[in-house]
Amino acid sequence: xxxxxxxxxxxxxxxxxxxxxRYLPNGGAVANLSLATxxxxxxxxxxxxxxxxxxxxxxxxxxTAEVAGEYLRKGSQVYIEGQLQTRKWQDQNGxxxxxxxxxxxxxxxxxxxxxxxxxxxxxxPMQQSPQQQGGWGQxxxxxxxxxxxNQQPPQQQSAPQPQSQPxxxxxxLPDFDDDIPF
Amino acid sequence: xxxxxxxxxxxxxxxxxxxxxRYLPNGGAVANLSLATxxxxxxxxxxxxxxxxxxxxxxxxxxTAEVAGEYLRKGSQVYIEGQLQTRKWQDQNGxxxxxxxxxxxxxxxxxxxxxxxxxxxxxxPMQQSPQQQGGWGQxxxxxxxxxxxNQQPPQQQSAPQPQSQPxxxxxxLPDFDDDIPF
Amino acid sequence: xxxxxxxxxxxxxxxxxxxxxRYLPNGGAVANLSLATxxxxxxxxxxxxxxxxxxxxxxxxxxTAEVAGEYLRKGSQVYIEGQLQTRKWQDQNGxxxxxxxxxxxxxxxxxxxxxxxxxxxxxxPMQQSPQQQGGWGQxxxxxxxxxxxNQQPPQQQSAPQPQSQPxxxxxxLPDFDDDIPF
Amino acid sequence: xxxxxxxxxxxxxxxxxxxxxRYLPNGGAVANLSLATxxxxxxxxxxxxxxxxxxxxxxxxxxTAEVAGEYLRKGSQVYIEGQLQTRKWQDQNGxxxxxxxxxxxxxxxxxxxxxxxxxxxxxxPMQQSPQQQGGWGQxxxxxxxxxxxNQQPPQQQSAPQPQSQPxxxxxxLPDFDDDIPF
DNA sequence: TTTT
DNA sequence: TTTT
Numbered sequence: 001x002x003x004x005x006x007x008x009x010x011x012x013x014x015x016x017x018x019x020x021x022r023y024l025p026n027g028g029a030v031a032n033l034s035l036a037t038x039x040x041x042x043x044x045x046x047x048x049x050x051x052x053x054x055x056x057x058x059x060x061x062x063x064t065a066e067v068a069g070e071y072l073r074k075g076s077q078v079y080i081e082g083q084l085q086t087r088k089w090q091d092q093n094g095x096x097x098x099x100x101x102x103x104x105x106x107x108x109x110x111x112x113x114x115x116x117x118x119x120x121x122x123x124x125p126m127q128q129s130p131q132q133q134g135g136w137g138q139x140x141x142x143x144x145x146x147x148x149x150n151q152q153p154p155q156q157q158s159a160p161q162p163q164s165q166p167x168x169x170x171x172x173l174p175d176f177d178d179d180i181p182f
Numbered sequence: 183x184x185x186x187x188x189x190x191x192x193x194x195x196x197x198x199x200x201x202x203x204r205y206l207p208n209g210g211a212v213a214n215l216s217l218a219t220x221x222x223x224x225x226x227x228x229x230x231x232x233x234x235x236x237x238x239x240x241x242x243x244x245x246t247a248e249v250a251g252e253y254l255r256k257g258s259q260v261y262i263e264g265q266l267q268t269r270k271w272q273d274q275n276g277x278x279x280x281x282x283x284x285x286x287x288x289x290x291x292x293x294x295x296x297x298x299x300x301x302x303x304x305x306x307p308m309q310q311s312p313q314q315q316g317g318w319g320q321x322x323x324x325x326x327x328x329x330x331x332n333q334q335p336p337q338q339q340s341a342p343q344p345q346s347q348p349x350x351x352x353x354x355l356p357d358f359d360d361d362i363p364f
Numbered sequence: 365x366x367x368x369x370x371x372x373x374x375x376x377x378x379x380x381x382x383x384x385x386r387y388l389p390n391g392g393a394v395a396n397l398s399l400a401t402x403x404x405x406x407x408x409x410x411x412x413x414x415x416x417x418x419x420x421x422x423x424x425x426x427x428t429a430e431v432a433g434e435y436l437r438k439g440s441q442v443y444i445e446g447q448l449q450t451r452k453w454q455d456q457n458g459x460x461x462x463x464x465x466x467x468x469x470x471x472x473x474x475x476x477x478x479x480x481x482x483x484x485x486x487x488x489p490m491q492q493s494p495q496q497q498g499g500w501g502q503x504x505x506x507x508x509x510x511x512x513x514n515q516q517p518p519q520q521q522s523a524p525q526p527q528s529q530p531x532x533x534x535x536x537l538p539d540f541d542d543d544i545p546f
Numbered sequence: 547x548x549x550x551x552x553x554x555x556x557x558x559x560x561x562x563x564x565x566x567x568r569y570l571p572n573g574g575a576v577a578n579l580s581l582a583t584x585x586x587x588x589x590x591x592x593x594x595x596x597x598x599x600x601x602x603x604x605x606x607x608x609x610t611a612e613v614a615g616e617y618l619r620k621g622s623q624v625y626i627e628g629q630l631q632t633r634k635w636q637d638q639n640g641x642x643x644x645x646x647x648x649x650x651x652x653x654x655x656x657x658x659x660x661x662x663x664x665x666x667x668x669x670x671p672m673q674q675s676p677q678q679q680g681g682w683g684q685x686x687x688x689x690x691x692x693x694x695x696n697q698q699p700p701q702q703q704s705a706p707q708p709q710s711q712p713x714x715x716x717x718x719l720p721d722f723d724d725d726i727p728f
Numbered sequence: 729t730t731t732t
Numbered sequence: 733t734t735t736t
Contacts, residue, residue, distance in 0.1 A: 005195040005219030006443060006476065007236055009266065010556065012188035012625060012658070016733030036734040037187030054189055055733075056266060075734060077660065079370060079558060084191065084238060084266075086282070100268070100282035107471065112370065112558070114623065115661030186736055188625060188658065192374065194443060194476070259478065261376060261552060289653065294376070294552065296441065297479030298731075369559040369583030371600055373630065376552035380729030400730040401551030418553055419729075420630060439730060448555065448602060448630075450646070464632070464646035550732055662735075 009102045011056055011080040012114065013037040021069035031065035033058040033072070035080065035102075058082065060104045064111050071113055079112040080104060191284045193238055193262040194296065195219040201242075203251035213247035215240040215254070217262065240264065242286045246293050253295060261294040262286060373466045375420055375444040376478065377401040383424075385433035395429035397422040397436070399444065422446065424468045428475050435477060443476040444468060555648045557602055557626040558660065559583040565606075567615035577611035579604040579618070581626065604628065606650045610657050617659060625658040626650060 016034040023029055035058050040051040058080055060068050072078060082104040091097050104111055198216040205211055217240050222233040240262055242250050254260060264286040273279050286293055380398040387393055399422050404415040422444055424432050436442060446468040455461050468475055562580040569575055581604050586597040604626055606614050618624060628650040637643050650657055 003219070003221035003223075003476075005221075006192060006261075006445075006474075007195075007219040007221075007238075008192040010188060010190040010192075011266075012660070014187070014734040014736095016735095034733060037185070037189040038735070039185040039187075039189075040736085041185075051736095053734080054266060054268065056189075077662065077735075079188075081370075081372075083236075084193075084282075084284075085236060097279075098281075100266075102266075108474075110370075110472075112367070114558070185658070187734095188627075190627075194478070263552075290656075292654075294549070296376070298441065367583075367585040367587075369585075370556060370625075371559075371583040371585075371602075372556040374552060374554040374556075375630075378551070378730040380731095398729060401549075401553040402731070403549035403551075403553075404732085405549075415732090417730075418629075418631060420553075441731075443552075447600075448557075448646075448648075449600060461643075462645075464630075466630075551730095 007083040009080070009082050009084055011035055011037060011058070011082075011102065013056065013078065013080075015072055015074055015076045015078065016055065017074050019065075019068045019072050021065060028062055029065035029069065031060040031068040033060070033068065033078070033080075035078065056080075057099070057101045058104065059085075059101050060109075060111060062106050064104055064106070064109075068111060077114040079110075079114055081111075082109040189265040191262070191264050191266055193217055193219060193240070193264075193284065195238065195260065195262075197254055197256050197258045197260065198237065199256050201250045201254050203247060210244055211247035211251065213242040213250040215242070215250065215260070215262075217260065238262075239281070239283045240286065241267075241283050242291075242293060244288050246286055246288070246291070250293060259296040261292075261296055263293075264291040371447040373444070373446050373448055375399055375401060375422070375446075375466065377420065377442065377444075379436055379438055379440045379442065380419065381438050383429075383432045383436050385429060392426055393429035393433065395424040395432040397424070397432065397442070397444075399442065420444075421463070421465045422468065423449075423465050424473075424475060426470050428468055428470070428473075432475060441478040443474075443478055445475075446473040553629040555626070555628050555630055557581055557583060557604070557628075557648065559602065559624065559626075561618055561620050561622045561624065562601065563620050565611075565614045565618050567611060574608055575611035575615065577606040577614040579606070579614065579624070579626075581624065602626075603645070603647045604650065605631075605647050606655075606657060608652050610650055610652070610655075614657060623660040625656075625660055627657075628655040 013035040016036055020032045021029055022031075033056075035056045036053050037056065038051055038053040040049055042048070043050050068078075080102060082102040084100060085103045086098050086100045089097050089099065103109070195217040198218055202214045203211055204213075215238075217238045218235050219238065220233055220235040222231055224230070225232050250260075262284060264284040266282060267285040268280050268282045271279050271281065285291070377399040380400055384396045385393060386395075397420075399420045400417050401420065402415055402417040404413055406412070407414050432442075444466060446466040448464060449467040450462050450464045453461050453463065467473070559581040562582055566578045567575055568577075579602075581602040582599050583602065584597055584599040586595055588594070589596050614624075626648060628648040630646060631649045632644050632646045635643050635645065649655070
């Protein structure tokens with residue numbers, strides 16, 4: 001039954017890069033987002049404005065991952081509800097390393113694009129070249145499922161992807177289908 | 183001003199150990215908690231119950247840290263509201279490492295002890311030897327402020343404390359005092 | 365599909381009364397909780413401590429409602445995650461009235477009992493007479509499903525139940541079963 | 547100190563109207579928002595898409611209220627973190643009525659405009675006539691503080707404003723100033 | 729109507 | 733690496 005404890009993360013931020021989508025052997029999609037949240041405040045001592053940006057590694061699964069891959073782009077503003085998850089892996093020296101991610105679970109998590117397609121809901125069509133940033137992108141071409149799940153280690157400053165991580169780590173996902181509203 | 187983005191973590195879990203309290207050169211308290219949240223579910227394929235525990239590294243500041251040090255014990259159930267924060271540090275080989283914590287900020291975060299003092303509010307006095315677990319402890323003796331802030335690297339399974347981290351990392355805290363209700 | 369917008373309520377509080385359980389014509393359970401959250405603070409002007417209690421009307425569905433009915437009692441501390449929902453109804457004079465509730469939806473919401481059964485996880489069996497308050501109760505006897513869903517209007521100070529409300533308001537619930545982990 | 551219990555509401559939605567700003571006798575601003583969150587889902591039985599919109603009454607105080615009054619407009623997308631609060635009032639027949647609001651407290655709550663000024667961050671200046679909807683408005687002219695706080699009962703579909711409510715209900719607000727980062 |  |  002259920003769970004003992006609450007593990008909930010709520011983020012609103014902007015993507016530092018286009019989502020990275022991969023496909024599991026069983027065809028399920030997995031998307032990784034690099035999401036920035038920033039705070040600014042006036043320093044009590046110096047009176048100057050200061051700013052600090054935090055980068056979050058977000059991982060999405062299944063349908064939600066596909067939607068992210070199709071509509072999110074570098075700069076997109078997005079709402080994320082997920083849970084904290086720390087994965088253990090070995091670096092090239094065989095040393096234990098840990099990476100903490102925000103996992104958006106199919107049932108309990110959610111992802112929502114913010115800001116509206118045409119900006120202020122004015123309904124005008126959005127033309128967006130690849131160089132343009134922010135907002136929602138046009139759907140990309142359907143991607144081919146790939147077998148090489150860990151082929152390209154993501155580069156991330158604040159919580160780098162392991163270079164040798166367990167292969168089957170997402171096989172335990174609960175089943176889910178289109179009928180579930182998320 | 184303020185912030186662009188939302189960075190919020192909500193946890194309810196139990197402490198794996200007594201809080202570790204340290205004091206900054208300016209006398210401000212810092213507490214580290216190791217907090218477990220667990221989920222259990224029935225495996226769709228095997229029909230067996232499965233359980234997974236996630237360990238969170240939580241850091242508290244100031245008054246909240248002192249309250250944690252005085253009243254929380256191994257096993258205590260606690261509510262935490264904080265924000266995700268990834269610190270960079272160098273390991274003994276000079277390699278960059280990252281540790282993600284849930285920081286309970288003086289203004290925006292909060293900590294709350296759950297479950298009541300005597301358990302089911304039956305009012306009976308709680309005697310709690312150091313070996314006993316859970317609930318709220320009696321206040322410990324006042325601790326002496328220490329200078330050696332990073333003296334003892336905490337041991338934590340899922341996100342170990344750096345062995346050589348920046349010394350002055352918490353000097354930017356906003357001022358706060360007893361009038362602020364948190 | 366899914367949703368545009370976020371509507372999320374998180375409460376931790378104590379029950380002012382035992383849960384009220386009812387059964388829909390289709391056999392689905394519905395539970396109503398009256399949940400108190402309180403804040404206390406020192407008045408800046410007078411220096412006195414002040415306290416304010418807020419009462420929340422919470423409604424649970426299905427399995428979660430049954431668990432609430434079996435284990436929660438007056439005084440129990442509970443975590444609730446749900447969504448705000450304002451229902452319109454007519455009072456005896458035919459005037460429109462509105463009641464705002466926190467609805468714990470089967471998929472997106474959750475309920476969790478806090479504080480542990482025996483208090484500090486000391487494992488001692490809990491004996492709890494009906495007069496005792498707080499903690500988790502023993503399971504009540506299984507209740508008989510009833511047809512008369514709106515037979516007894518609940519009495520609640522802060523957000524009274526309509527005396528003539530729509531009969532079929534909960535028929536749109538998504539299906540759910542035991543496999544869904546909530 | 548502090549509080550016993552958690553009372554937290556998180557909303558992301560769009561304004562149904564421009565904010566209504568009023569000023570307390572002491573000069574403090576109070577803003578009321580009417581915020582819509584909507585859900586859509588496919589009906590399991592009919593296969594049709596269905597949608598339900600929930601309207602939330604949000605109240606902001608002080609600086610946050612002023613920012614809302616200056617930058618938010620009908621259609622604006624906004625993030626709200628506040629707490630549930632039910633106010634009692636008497637209708638014209640002297641009957642007790644209750645209104646539930648989401649109050650964004652100066653210290654614990656927050657408000658954040660979403661979606662960026664020019665929509666997809668394309669940098670083009672936004673011209674917005676009063677009829678245009680969504681996005682962030684240009685700052686309005688500074689308003690004159692008014693004494694007649696309850697002069698105009700707001701019109702809101704789901705939780706109408708009382709027609710005769712307590713006059714001094716917001717006098718208990720904690721002091722706050724510009725140094726506090728929210 | 730709860731709890732501390 | 734984002735955004736303002």
